[in-house]
Amino acid sequence: MISFRLNNPTEILFGAGQIAGLATLVPAGARVLLLYGGGSIKANGVHDQVTKALSHVEVVEFGGIESNPVYETIMKAAALVRETGCNWVLGVGGGSVVDAAKFLAYVAPLDVTDPWEHLARGGAVTTILPVGAVLTLPATGSESNPVSVISNKGRHLKLPFAQDGARPRFAVLDPTTMASLSRRQLENGAVDAFTHVIEQYLTLPVNAPVQFGFSETILRVLIEWGPVLVEKNTPEARENVMWAANQALNGLIGSGVPQDWSTHMIGHALTALYDIDHARTLSMVMPSLLRHKAADKLPMLVRYARNVWGIEEEDEAVAAEKAIAATADFFARMGCPIRTSDMAEVDIEAVVSHIAEAGQLPLGEDKDIDADAIRAILREAA
Numbered sequence: 001m002i003s004f005r006l007n008n009p010t011e012i013l014f015g016a017g018q019i020a021g022l023a024t025l026v027p028a029g030a031r032v033l034l035l036y037g038g039g040s041i042k043a044n045g046v047h048d049q050v051t052k053a054l055s056h057v058e059v060v061e062f063g064g065i066e067s068n069p070v071y072e073t074i075m076k077a078a079a080l081v082r083e084t085g086c087n088w089v090l091g092v093g094g095g096s097v098v099d100a101a102k103f104l105a106y107v108a109p110l111d112v113t114d115p116w117e118h119l120a121r122g123g124a125v126t127t128i129l130p131v132g133a134v135l136t137l138p139a140t141g142s143e144s145n146p147v148s149v150i151s152n153k154g155r156h157l158k159l160p161f162a163q164d165g166a167r168p169r170f171a172v173l174d175p176t177t178m179a180s181l182s183r184r185q186l187e188n189g190a191v192d193a194f195t196h197v198i199e200q201y202l203t204l205p206v207n208a209p210v211q212f213g214f215s216e217t218i219l220r221v222l223i224e225w226g227p228v229l230v231e232k233n234t235p236e237a238r239e240n241v242m243w244a245a246n247q248a249l250n251g252l253i254g255s256g257v258p259q260d261w262s263t264h265m266i267g268h269a270l271t272a273l274y275d276i277d278h279a280r281t282l283s284m285v286m287p288s289l290l291r292h293k294a295a296d297k298l299p300m301l302v303r304y305a306r307n308v309w310g311i312e313e314e315d316e317a318v319a320a321e322k323a324i325a326a327t328a329d330f331f332a333r334m335g336c337p338i339r340t341s342d343m344a345e346v347d348i349e350a351v352v353s354h355i356a357e358a359g360q361l362p363l364g365e366d367k368d369i370d371a372d373a374i375r376a377i378l379r380e381a382a
């Protein structure tokens, strides 16, 4: 196992009615910047529940955070934070809003000429406002991790930023808020969570039976309950997918194991260039990326084939290919594309340039996915 430090202090309130808990989670005297997206929280009653629970504190609202949150919009929210003296940030929405809330918590107090440049270069952050999250779309795990994925429209970049101090102090996960999600968003959420597990599990066979066993459980739960969620959106399916998506990316299964994330980095470039939903970029890229890396990932692919898909085939290479095919079938069953040509005519060189410009090359757990490998993966995915 690789040595690791794990400190996940996010307090989780899970279940129907838990939004009322904001009354005790947010301290008296707080001035809260309530951040939200396109307004679904006003239509589905979540906004009312939140403002009722926050009646003991001052609340300033900022709506309009986009899906794949945009830096330029967050900077407008940052100006409002400074102008109104807000000292807490509460993100209410899906991963985009929660990512934006975490980024806002350290970009608002930052006193530098070009905050994007400063943060993208790993510059110091001294002040981080406390953050809370009310999650309405299970997918990203953002509600209890330190990552924000932010799109810069001016620079045509989509980059991940991580600040441990921005991990939410608390996250409210009420599965009943998922009732108003469209089928497409439900598909995206379960597929995104699935790929998060794969990027931390299908790497190298280090000694990590706890992490790998837990990853397999999360994958089996998503395979069983993802389709039920999409078809019927039942209360049981909502609970199981919401909790699985949180556990998929709260730091636990990724501790002590090599991680990949190359599908995500290629996916971020596709979203930046073609405005494709995050999860759909992942489903388009992952099968061909796994095929490209099948020899290196063979021990874990075989384990995945046996323990997740129940594939008994003795020939290991054949078992690995069957597991990759089963993965692609699952994505397709979840309504997500498995070829880039289903969504866009992709300019492969533009994708490579995006990843190079973001300083992310080479990708992968072995750091061997270079520009040529990305070209090969995208040709195969077309």
Ligand SMILES: NC(=O)c1ccc[n+]([C@@H]2O[C@H](COP(=O)([O-])OP(=O)(O)OC[C@H]3O[C@@H](n4cnc5c(N)ncnc54)[C@H](O)[C@@H]3O)[C@@H](O)[C@H]2O)c1
Pocket: 037, 038, 039, 040, 044, 066, 067, 068, 069, 093, 094, 095, 096, 097, 099, 136, 137, 138, 139, 140, 141, 142, 145, 147, 148, 149, 177, 178, 179, 180, 181, 182, 185, 188, 189, 192, 249, 278
């Ligand atoms: N922080 C992380 O670790 C992490 C991990 C993976 C992805 N991401 C990023 O998260 C973003 C995607 O987040 P997401 O998949 O949660 O989707 P999202 O937050 O972009 O939401 C998608 C859509 O669903 C709507 N919505 C949300 N909740 C709703 C509800 N209850 N009812 C009706 N509509 C609702 C939103 O308004 C939006 O239009 C991407 O930018 C991705 O890159 C972050």
